[in-house]
Amino acid sequence: MNKSYTGSLRARRTLIYICFGILTLLSLLPFAIMLADSTRSVVQLNTGVSLLPGSSLGHNIKVLLSYDFNLGHGMFNSAFIAVVSTALSVYCSALAAYALVAYDFKAKRLVYAFVIALIMIPGQVSMVGFYQFMIQLNLLDNYIPLILPGMCAPASIFFLVEYMGTVYNKDYADSARLDGASELKIFHSVMLPMMKPGLATMAIFGFVFSWNNFLMPLMLISDKNLYTLPMMVQTITALGAGGHTVEWGAVYSGLSITIAPIIIVYLILSRFIVGGGTAGGVKG
Numbered sequence: 001m002n003k004s005y006t007g008s009l010r011a012r013r014t015l016i017y018i019c020f021g022i023l024t025l026l027s028l029l030p031f032a033i034m035l036a037d038s039t040r041s042v043v044q045l046n047t048g049v050s051l052l053p054g055s056s057l058g059h060n061i062k063v064l065l066s067y068d069f070n071l072g073h074g075m076f077n078s079a080f081i082a083v084v085s086t087a088l089s090v091y092c093s094a095l096a097a098y099a100l101v102a103y104d105f106k107a108k109r110l111v112y113a114f115v116i117a118l119i120m121i122p123g124q125v126s127m128v129g130f131y132q133f134m135i136q137l138n139l140l141d142n143y144i145p146l147i148l149p150g151m152c153a154p155a156s157i158f159f160l161v162e163y164m165g166t167v168y169n170k171d172y173a174d175s176a177r178l179d180g181a182s183e184l185k186i187f188h189s190v191m192l193p194m195m196k197p198g199l200a201t202m203a204i205f206g207f208v209f210s211w212n213n214f215l216m217p218l219m220l221i222s223d224k225n226l227y228t229l230p231m232m233v234q235t236i237t238a239l240g241a242g243g244h245t246v247e248w249g250a251v252y253s254g255l256s257i258t259i260a261p262i263i264i265v266y267l268i269l270s271r272f273i274v275g276g277g278t279a280g281g282v283k284g
Contacts, residue, residue, distance in 0.1 A: 031259070038252040045248050060249035067236060067250075071257070074229040079261065081146050081228065082210040089150035089206045090199050096152075097160035098191050101168050112161065118154035131219050141223045146216060156202045163198035164191075200272035207265050211258075229258050 032051055040054030065071060100112055134145050168191075176186045192199070214230045221227065227235075233254035237246055 034252050035256055038249060038256045040249055040252075042245065042247060042249060054249075056249055057253070060247065060253040063247045063250040064236070064253050067232075071229070071232065071254075073225070074227055074232040075257075075261070077143075077226060078211055078229040078258075081143055081213075082207050082261075085147045085150040085210045086203055086206040088147065089153045089156055090203050092151040093153055093156035093160050093202065094192065094195055094199060095187065096157045097164050097195075098187055100157075100161050101164045102170070102173060102191075115154045115157050115161075119158060127216070127219065134220060139220075141221055141226055143226070145220055146210075146213070150206065150210065153206070156206065159202060160195065160198050163201075164195060167194050167198075169194075196272050200269040204266055204269050208262055211262055229254075233258060 033049060036051050036053050037045060038060060039057040040050070041056040041059065044050075044054050044056070100108065130145070134140055139145050172190050172194075173186050176190050181189070212230060213228070214234065217228050217231055218234075221231070233251060236251050236254065
């Protein structure tokens with residue numbers, strides 16, 4: 001009986017691993033194709049999809065750098081927006097989540113319901129109104145409209161409320177109060193370390209969203225000196241509308257460059273997720 005159960009368990013695990021392996025390969029396939037296409041010429045790209053690398057990487061990068069924009073400047077612009085927006089989003093969302101979990105006040109459920117309702121509203125619904133509002137505030141060609149909205153990210157607040165509900169311990173806060181710690185000190189010294197895995201997760205999602213954000217910067221920014229990296233890469237494809245041949249190899253090279261910082265941020269922050277999960281597993 002035990003041998004039969006063990007064999008069945010192993011078979012299920014093997015099947016799960018195989019399924020996850022297939023899903024992982026399918027997820028990585030578009031990136032592999034993009035990296036391969038970044039090394040291929042226009043003629044090679046026209047022959048169809050291939051995972052085999054070409055020999056035109058140097059040419060594609062040369063073409064990419066020959067266009068009328070500074071790739072390094074675009075990367076700096078994107079990094080500035082993404083880092084500042086992510087930091088404000090994570091901190092303010094954690095502060096709001098702590099208030100919703102740790103304190104009891106009137107209309108607490110109503111506030112949380114309002115946060116959930118905001119998640120359900122598509123961002124496209126408010127884009128036109130937001131654009132008109134920014135015109136009235138004279139904030140076009142400015143990074144403020146791309147950064148400050150991250151301070152009240154309802155999805156981040158919702159996630160951190162749900163996460164903090166699993167790790168929050170009122171005794172820790174009470175002990176800190178007995179030692180004379182202020183509420184802000186308790187948040188910074190006690191609660192934030194407890195929330196590290198959740199904060200790291202939200203930081204990854206926030207950075208990816210902000211780094212890849214294309215439509216909103218396209219609406220608000222017309223000054224080429226303020227272009228983000230995705231906007232700069234898009235200008236290459238826009239040349240095709242004028243009858244020019246689009247160097248798709250250069251486009252894929254630019255796209256490959258844009259995903260590099262995302263991978264770096266994930267590798268840096270993922271260790272906090274794993275480390276925090278391990279610490280949580282041995283608590284109590």
